[in-house]
Amino acid sequence: MTRLSPAGRKALLTLHVVTSVGWLGADLVLLTLGVAGLRGADPEVVYPAAALLVTWLFAPLSVVVWLVGLASALLTPWGLLRWRWVLVKFAVTTVVLTLVLLLLTPRVRHLGELAGAADTHLRVDLVVAPTVSSTLLLVVTVLSTYKPWGRLRPARPAARRPAAAGRRG
Numbered sequence: 001m002t003r004l005s006p007a008g009r010k011a012l013l014t015l016h017v018v019t020s021v022g023w024l025g026a027d028l029v030l031l032t033l034g035v036a037g038l039r040g041a042d043p044e045v046v047y048p049a050a051a052l053l054v055t056w057l058f059a060p061l062s063v064v065v066w067l068v069g070l071a072s073a074l075l076t077p078w079g080l081l082r083w084r085w086v087l088v089k090f091a092v093t094t095v096v097l098t099l100v101l102l103l104l105t106p107r108v109r110h111l112g113e114l115a116g117a118a119d120t121h122l123r124v125d126l127v128v129a130p131t132v133s134s135t136l137l138l139v140v141t142v143l144s145t146y147k148p149w150g151r152l153r154p155a156r157p158a159a160r161r162p163a164a165a166g167r168r169g
């Protein structure tokens with residue numbers, strides 16, 4: 001598998017952190033709008049805003065995060081199938097991406113169209129879904145920094161834990 005130069009790896013890691021933590025931030029904004037909607041904020045403002053956020057930022061960013069995350073594994077010495085924390089991150093991100101594209105996006109867009117006419121069930125969805133996804137993304141962020149659970153397969157004798165970004169890995 002192609003490996004990046006130290007400068008290339010730093011650039012990719014920067015892109016990965018900015019996009020993925022930005023994704024978590026966008027999710028929290030969605031949650032804020034959902035809570036505001038339930039607490040009596042104007043539904044004609046809050047729900048169309050949530051629909052815009054999902055359509056133009058949250059859903060496209062989900063795909064970007066998945067792709068850049070995958071590249072961060074495949075193009076660095078971490079690999080995708082070597083370390084448990086990487087594989088678990090990949091699995092959780094894939095589940096969240098699927099739920100965002102297949103469930104959350106169509107429902108929030110529908111909510112944006114209905115706005116003031118939306119029923120309570122749909123309004124509650126905009127609190128529950130971002131609560132679940134933000135929690136999962138927070139767990140993924142913690143996994144990224146603590147890198148727990150070791151390797152999936154025993155290391156070859158010369159193999160060590162991959163070096164930090166920017167150093168030779």
Ligand code: HEM
Binds near residue numbers: 068076086
């Ligand atoms: C497809 C899913 C993902 C994969 C395969 C993945 C994989 C990786 C890998 C291999 C690294 C180390 C890169 C390096 O050292 O050059 C990394 C770092 C990192 N990832 Fe992910 N990632 C994914 C999704 C996410 C998500 C969703 C978040 C946060 C919401 C996230 C947050 C981070 C952070 C903060 C770091 C930097 C950790 C550090 O420098 O110690 N990642 N990721």
